[in-house]
Each structure stands twice: as structure tokens, then as C-alpha cells.
Amino acid sequence: VKIVKIEAVNLKYDVDSPYGMARGLITSRGSTLVVVKTDEGLIGIGETWGGGSPSVEHINQVSSFYQDQDPFDRDILLKKAMNSMYHLGFGGLHIAALGGIDMALWDLMGKSCNQPVSKLLGGKSRDKIMAYASTGYITETSSPLELSKQIENAMELGFKAVKIKIGINPESDRERVKLTRKIAGKDVLILVDSNGNYKRESALKSAQMIEEFDIHWYEEPLSPEDIDGYRYLKERTTIPLAAGEALFTRFGFRNYIENGLIDFVQPDLSKCGGFTEALAISNHAHSRNLNLSAHVWGTAVGVAAATQFMAYLPIHPHTLHEPSPILFEYDTSLNPLRTDIIEEGFIVKDGYIEVNDGSGLGITLNNDLIKKYAADGSSVLAF
Numbered sequence: 001v002k003i004v005k006i007e008a009v010n011l012k013y014d015v016d017s018p019y020g021m022a023r024g025l026i027t028s029r030g031s032t033l034v035v036v037k038t039d040e041g042l043i044g045i046g047e048t049w050g051g052g053s054p055s056v057e058h059i060n061q062v063s064s065f066y067q068d069q070d071p072f073d074r075d076i077l078l079k080k081a082m083n084s085m086y087h088l089g090f091g092g093l094h095i096a097a098l099g100g101i102d103m104a105l106w107d108l109m110g111k112s113c114n115q116p117v118s119k120l121l122g123g124k125s126r127d128k129i130m131a132y133a134s135t136g137y138i139t140e141t142s143s144p145l146e147l148s149k150q151i152e153n154a155m156e157l158g159f160k161a162v163k164i165k166i167g168i169n170p171e172s173d174r175e176r177v178k179l180t181r182k183i184a185g186k187d188v189l190i191l192v193d194s195n196g197n198y199k200r201e202s203a204l205k206s207a208q209m210i211e212e213f214d215i216h217w218y219e220e221p222l223s224p225e226d227i228d229g230y231r232y233l234k235e236r237t238t239i240p241l242a243a244g245e246a247l248f249t250r251f252g253f254r255n256y257i258e259n260g261l262i263d264f265v266q267p268d269l270s271k272c273g274g275f276t277e278a279l280a281i282s283n284h285a286h287s288r289n290l291n292l293s294a295h296v297w298g299t300a301v302g303v304a305a306a307t308q309f310m311a312y313l314p315i316h317p318h319t320l321h322e323p324s325p326i327l328f329e330y331d332t333s334l335n336p337l338r339t340d341i342i343e344e345g346f347i348v349k350d351g352y353i354e355v356n357d358g359s360g361l362g363i364t365l366n367n368d369l370i371k372k373y374a375a376d377g378s379s380v381l382a383f
């Protein structure tokens with residue numbers, strides 16, 4: 001099998017009103033798909049973090065490493081590309097671009113063998129994955145009423161776990177968590193995320209103010225660069241810590257995992273270097289008995305990829321009873337790039353996302369909708 005063409009498709013959806021996190025709000029959702037075609041006519045799909053022409057340029061730039069190559073050589077090709085560009089470091093849009101291509105190659109390998117990616121990774125350990133509603137977004141007003149509506153919506157959809165944004169200040173964190181616990185009840189898992197908006201003192205104060213509400217994890221209390229801050233916080237709070245959405249490759253995660261600075265490791269498949277690097281990160285986390293929960297904030301392609309990856313994750317150290325189920329991030333905001341651009345759709349029921357058993361990622365792009373949301377008029381119909 002030989003790769004004959006790689007194309008980037010830049011997608012964009014303008015949101016009705018801005019929402020986001022403590023660091024800032026967004027006015028649109030965007031991402032870049034990668035479509036890889038082989039000489040046998042197979043098409044593999046991947047997703048690269050970030051929309052806009054810079055992502056497309058990066059994909060075009062790194063494509064030369066893959067031209068006329070065998071998709072089954074994906075690890076050799078990835079390392080060759082990374083090492084050829086080592087002056088740029090192992091992070092940023094070129095790594096995301098390589099990860100998007102890697103994702104498409106796994107899709108191709110699965111299609112070529114008629115197997116889901118989970119099987120290629122090592123086997124499928126579960127048919128459905130407990131999902132948490134990623135919600136409770138910060139808005140321009142961030143009113144209690146808006147937060148209430150988001151939590152109530154998640155409860156109506158059947159989720160047994162919710163993640164809310166915090167990080168404006170510790171007092172506001174307490175109010176948001178208290179309200180969430182009140183609406184969700186005592187049995188729902190509550191996760192919080194400040195997107196690294198704090199320094200160590202304010203992060204500790206925030207953790208102390210919400211500790212009594214039984215927090216399942218505190219995500220990115222500090223900036224990803226603040227390794228010492230994570231160590232400081234880890235020694236002082238009982239809340240499990242999570243991070244990884246802003247880290248790249250196995251090298252970016254190494255310090256966090258080896259030093260036990262986080263309890264939940266969160267690689268994003270569209271950013272960290274695709275399945276190939278996520279697998280290395282997962283194995284490293286596994287060796288330290290840490291939890292892994294992929295970060296998912298993209299289109300249906302990224303959701304499908306994360307589903308395959310999480311379905312593979314071996315149940316460890318358990319055989320039968322899993323005291324703390326692995327958690328799948330399911331963003332519940334309105335985003336047709338997540339819900340509409342594939343033919344199959346996702347089944348999220350009673351707080352679980354079902355695992356698709358189709359070949360590769362198990363999805364087919366809807367070309368009409370890709371065309372509709374293509375930011376620059378590009379389309380996979382070029383194939």
C-alpha cells in the first residue's frame with residue numbers, strides 16, 4: 001500500500017454567543033481534517049488540532065515525509081519527520097499536523113485489514129465507555145442561571161459525571177462547584193477545570209475552597225510549564241490532579257508521569273502525535289499505575305479516534321471490578337462539527353458512549369456537510 005495524496009480540510013463553525021474557559025472565550029469552533037489516499041483507493045481520515053490556514057500549511061509542509069510511503073510504517077515515518085524538524089521542538093502545530101496524519105494512517109490500516117483501530121492497538125476492552133459531560137462553560141456573564149441550565153441539561157441527557165470550568169477566582173470557584181453539586185446531587189462525579197489560569201497560591205486556595213464538595217479531579221490548576229507548581233500543589237491538596245491537553249508527545253508527558261505530578265493523564269489525540277504517541281504516553285502512564293482519560297475537544301473525527309483509543313485501554317490492575325471507571329470526555333455544547341459531519345453519529349446513552357466496531361475509525365464523512373463547514377471552500381470532494 002502506498003500513500004499517494006494528503007489533503008487538509010479546514011473546518012469552522014461560528015457559535016451563537018461566546019463561551020469558553022477562565023483564560024478566555026471563543027467565538028467559533030474550528031479544526032482541520034486530514035484526508036490521506038492510497039494507491040489502492042482507500043481513504044484515511046484524521047484530525048489536527050486547530051483550524052485556520054496555519055494548520056493547513058503545517059499539514060502541507062510535513063506531507064512530503066509521507067508521500068509514496070507505506071501507511072503501516074507510521075511509527076518510522078513519524079519519528080523521521082519529528083527528528084528532521086527537531087529544531088522546532090516536539091510541540092506546536094507541526095506535531096499536531098503529524099498527529100493528524102498518524103490518526104489517518106491508523107484509520108487506513110484498520111480499513112486495509114477490515115478491523116477497528118482498537119483491535120490494532122491491542123484489543124477492545126469494553127463495548128461502551130462512561131462519559132462525562134464537558135459543560136459548565138464560562139460565558140460573558142457566567143451567571144448562576146447559565147451554569148444551572150448547563151448542568152440540568154447534562155443531567156437530562158443522563159450523564160453521571162460532569163466537568164465544569166472554574167478559575168475566575170477561588171471564591172467564584174466555590175460558588176460554581178457548590179451550585180453544581182446542589183443540582184447534580186451527591187452521586188454524580190464532579191470534575192473541575194481552570195485551564196491553568198492560576199499561580200500556585202491561588203490554585204491551592206481554589207482547591208481548598210472546593211475540596212469539601214468531593215471533586216473527582218482538578219484539571220489544569222496550573223500552566224503546563226509550571227512543573228514545580230504542580231509538585232507544590234500535589235503535596236498540599238487531596239483532590240486528584242489532571243493535565244495533558246497542552247502537552248505533546250511522550251517527551252512532554254514524561255516529567256509529569258515519572259514524578260507522579262498528576263493522577264489523570266490527558267493526551268489529546270489530535271495534538272499529542274496521534275495514536276502512535278498516545279499509545280506511548282498510555283504505556284508510560286500504565287507503568288506508573290496512573291489513570292488515562294483522553295482530552296477531546298474537536299470534531300466527530302476526534303471523538304471517533306478517542307473512542308477507539310479509550311476502548312482499547314487495558315483494564316488495570318483489575319480483572320473484574322473497576323472501582324473508578326475510565327472517563328470519556330463528551331463536550332455537550334452545540335457544535336455541528338462534532339455531531340453532524342459524519343454519516344454514523346455517536347450513541348451516547350445513560351451516561352455511556354458506545355464503541356463503534358466499523359473498520360478503522362468506523363466513520364464516513366458526509367461530504368455535503370464538510371463542504372458546508374469548509375472554512376476556505378476546500379472539500380474532500382477533490383478526491
Ligand SMILES: [Mg+2]
Nearest residue numbers: 193219220245
Ligand atoms: Mg481542559
